[in-house]
Amino acid sequence: MDAIQHEHIQRVEVSWQNVGDHAEIYVKDSGQVILDELKDKIFTPFFIIKDVGVCLGLFIVYSMVKEFQGTVEVKQEASYGAVFCI
Numbered sequence: 579m580d581a582i583q584h585e586h587i588q589r590v591e592v593s594w595q596n597v598g599d600h601a602e603i604y605v606k607d608s609g610q611v612i613l614d615e616l617k618d619k620i621f622t623p624f625f626i627i628k629d630v631g632v633c634l635g636l637f638i639v640y641s642m643v644k645e646f647q648g649t650v651e652v653k654q655e656a657s658y659g660a661v662f663c664i
Contacts, residue, residue, distance in 0.1 A: 602663055609659035617652045639664075 589608040594601050612620065619625050621640040640650050643664055653661040 605662045605664070607659050611654055612652055612660045620652070621650065 591606045592603065593606075594603045620636050623637045624634060625637070636650075643650050648664060651663045653663055
C-alpha cells in the first residue's frame, strides 16, 4: 500500500452564502485538480486513487449531506485544486 501524501495541499478556504431559502458552503483547496472522469466516482466508498490513496472521507461527507436532503458538487477553479459546493 502506498503512503498517502498530503503535502500538496497548502491552503483550504471555507466560505458560505445565503441563496433563497438555503445556504451554500464552499470548501476550496489548493491540491490537485480532480479529473472530469473521476468526479462521479470520488463519492463512492473505498474509491482508490494510486497517487492519493483510499478516498473514504468524501463518501462520508456525501452521505451525511444527502441525509439532510442536501447536495455536494465538485467544481474546478483555475486558482485552486478543487472546489466543493455543499
